[in-house]
Every structure is written in C-alpha cells, then in structure tokens.
Amino acid sequence: MILGVDIGGTSIKAGVVDQDGTVLKMDRVKTPKQQEEFVHALIKLINGLWTEYSGQINAIGIGCPGPLDAKNGMILKTPNIPQMTDLKTPLQNNFDVPIFFDNDANCFTLAEALYGAGKDHAVVLGITLGTGFGAGLVINDIIYSGRGNALELAHTVIDKNETVVFPNLVRGCVEQYVSTAGVLFSAKKYDLDVAEPIDVFQLAEVKNDKALAVWKEFGWNLGIVLTNAVCAFDPDVIVIGGQMNQAWQYFEEAMQESLEKNCIHPTPLIVRATVKEAGIVGASLLIR
C-alpha cells in the first residue's frame, strides 16, 4: 500500500491507497501557516496512518501546489503554503520508505488518466479549478514536467493589455480570471456582496442574474484558457476538476461558446473529473 498526501492551502489530506487506486483510510488536518508547525502537522498526520497500517506502507507520495523542486522536496514560493527549502529530509527521518513529490495538479491529472475520466486516452490534460488555477499533462500515463515545472498555465498571459493588477500575479495572467480571486473580482464588478465563490454559486442556484453573469464571464475566460491549451497540447481529453467545478452547469455554456469563437482547432472531449480524492490517489501513483 502507498500513502498519498494532498497538501492544499486550506487542509492537508492523507490517505492509504491500495494498488487498485482505492483510498482505504483517510485523515486530514488544517494547513498551518508557519513552517515549523506545517512540518510538525504533516508528520503527525502521516504518522497516524503509518502506525495504523504498520509495516504495510511501501512508499509515500506527496502532491503540493507548485512550483516545486520535486527531486529535493522543496516547495518554492507559492501562496497559502509555507515555502520549504527541504521537506524531504524531515519526512525521510521519520518514515523510512521512498518518498516522492510532485505538483498537486499533476497528481490530479495522473489519477484521472489512470482511473478516471482520462482513462484509455493517450494525452490527458487535467485542470483544477480551485483557489488557484492548476493544470497537468499526462502523456501515455507519464506526467510531462519539462525541466520540472511545466503546465504552470496559471501564469500564462491571456490579456497583455490588462490594466487591473492583482497582488502576486503577472498582469493579465490566467489566474487573474479563472480562480477564486477572479470570481470575487468579477462579483464585485457586478455589485455582488459575497465572500467566497460558494456564495456566488448559491446565488446562481436561486437564479440571481448577477451571479449567473459572473459564472458566464468565468466560463468565457476558461474557454480562452482551454483554447490556448488545445492549440498548445492538442490533448485527447481535457478533464476538469477542483471545487469550482461544482458551478459547471453555470459556466459550461459560455465555456463552449468561447471555444467555438476562439479555438480554430477541433476541440477534444471535455469532461468533468470522476476520481474521488484524486489528489491523494494521484500522489500515491507517483511511485510508478
């Protein structure tokens, strides 16, 4: 069995995964903001399952927001997670099994490619619509990493003349539009008084026009991101996951319209993610 860990900005989740990709047991903890507490909480979380499945864990796979130095277990500068110059050593000191790291969106895509909506497709592009924008590419069941941090589509520019600037973001990059911050900015433009995208989702559920307009804008921008991804990677399938995925019915139409208008290439299959806890499952698959 493999222990898969999914490090997120809100919580760290760990699970014991069998060789069929089934999560047998799961646990989670709130993500500490300080480096030392972060490491301590992570070790404690893993140790609980490690002890319970004593002697049965053959490896640990860890997915975390990129960019990172996967080989050395370094988490480079990324919002919401403490920067770590060496996460591997403290873990290795506690757990004497091979430990692997990769980007969380890569883990998500790997899980979907092997067990989910991307199964039986050669080239799978995975997209996670979360706090940020994540993407991964799996070619013949292998993550494409380039020098180590490919598929950072969040930071690609889709509006080079954008006048609004978001903190910590390149002007006009994907994450300025297709992210929690993007949805909230859009909501503000429409005079919606909300704190989180879930609020905009709930307003859409009761047919609030402004909320529906926000998701439409989100879908249109997502369509442009997908256009660029189709032109760049020409994948067999695009699998979309992440918590904002729940607003699918409110952004799908605008997303498709945007693709029809902007993408001159034949669009591939575009489907919703199907693997439960794909982050944990995908992390467990890093050992292959």
Add this chain to the structure above:
Amino acid sequence: MILGVDIGGTSIKAGVVDQDGTVLKMDRVKTPKQQEEFVHALIKLINGLWTEYSGQINAIGIGCPGPLDAKNGMILKTPNIPQMTDLKTPLQNNFDVPIFFDNDANCFTLAEALYGAGKDHAVVLGITLGTGFGAGLVINDIIYSGRGNALELAHTVIDKNETVVFPNLVRGCVEQYVSTAGVLFSAKKYDLDVAEPIDVFQLAEVKNDKALAVWKEFGWNLGIVLTNAVCAFDPDVIVIGGQMNQAWQYFEEAMQESLEKNCIHPTPLIVRATVKEAGIVGASLLIR
C-alpha cells in the same frame, strides 16, 4: 540518403540529406497557388533529385505549414498553400519509398534538436519567425504532436480584449502580433510606409526611430509568447529561427525585458537557430 522537402508559402525546397544531416544537393521552385500545379511542381522538383541520385534515396520526408493530417498526407486549411485532401497518393505513385509528413516548424525543431542549437538538451522548443508564427516541441529527440497538431501557438490568445481583427485570425492571437502581418500593422501605426518586414529591418539598420520602435514592440510581444511557452512547456532551451530572426539585434532587448516582467518562472536558454536549411534537414529526419 533521404530526400527532405520544405514546403513554404513562397517556395518549395528539396534536398538530398545524408545520414549526418548534411544537405548534399538542393533545388527549389516557386510555390504554385493552384492545387494541380502545386502537386505537379512538387513531383517535378523531387523527381530531379530522385533521378540524379538514382536508387540512393531510401525515403522522402515532407515538412509543410500546419495544421495537417500527417498520416494521410493531408494539408488542412492554411493560408498561402493549396489545401490538399491527399498529397501522399500522387507522391507515392511516383516514388516507391516510404513518405513521411509533418509540420514545418516541427521539422525545424527536430533539426535543431539533433544537429543544432538544441543538441544535447532533453526538451527543445523551436520557434520560427516567418510569414506566420511556427513552433515545435521535441522531447528526447521525438516530436510532440498530441492528437496530431500540437504546438499551434500561433492561434493562442494573448490579448482577449483586442479590438483590432485580422482576416483569418482569432482576435488577439499570437500571429496577430508576431508575424509578417503583425510587423506591417505595427509599422503602419508608426506611419512607416513599407511593404515587407525586410524594409523595416533595413530602416532599423540606418537607425530609423520608428523602425526601431516596431522591432521593440515585436520583441515585447514575442517575450509574452515565450513567457507562455516557458510556463506551459518548461523547456531546457528555446531555439529561434525563421527569416525575421535576422532582426534579432533589434528585438532581443525588448524580448528579454518582457520575459523579465511577465515570466515568473526561471527562463531557459534562449538561442538563435544554427542549422542551415533546417526545414529540409528536419524533414529528412522524420523517417527515424
């Protein structure tokens, strides 16, 4: 020996290439605009070298502007080249050796990866600055194609709110800026009365301020394209070729400034192409 063919909007070039990637003999013909003449001219061009190197040609490789159906030798809709539903059969009827097709920018990148500026690098991104914008990705000496037409970066959107529309182009796509048409449009904005980018180049040579500004704008936009490519593919090296490459000294600084401003990822090595007739050499390498 292999016969490599480089089909362009202006001319079709063919060459006999030995196993070291050296072009032993070359010939060319102006690209006919009509389908029948196009096929006839192509066969005649190949036949000249085929006859001269009688019995020594083991395969034919053909590079042409994408998108195309490489397996069936179909040239899909592309400006400057007649659309072909089947280029393979007429060629195969005349030349009884294996015939391979691929995108011209892929051929360029393959040649640079094996013999040129991309040699000894695992992931090579090639970019051709010609009439249009071409790109190719070679991973461990193999062209990455996705479903068949990946790396069509020309059609990726970098200004989703662009108000100017170019014929046959998606609004705000790369080819609107980094192409012959883009340079001429930019020149017009600066009140430069020119017919071709070469004119803008020659004006830059005599320190014409407006011409220098055009190349600066070109470099800045190219820097955004490179930013997006670095984030997406994270290559070890980017090799830049194509005829507009000759204005390198006039756009390089702005390109680097743009990368520094827009690209949050470490930029890879960015170098100029070195292989002579890379299109022909790359086409000859399609047999591998």
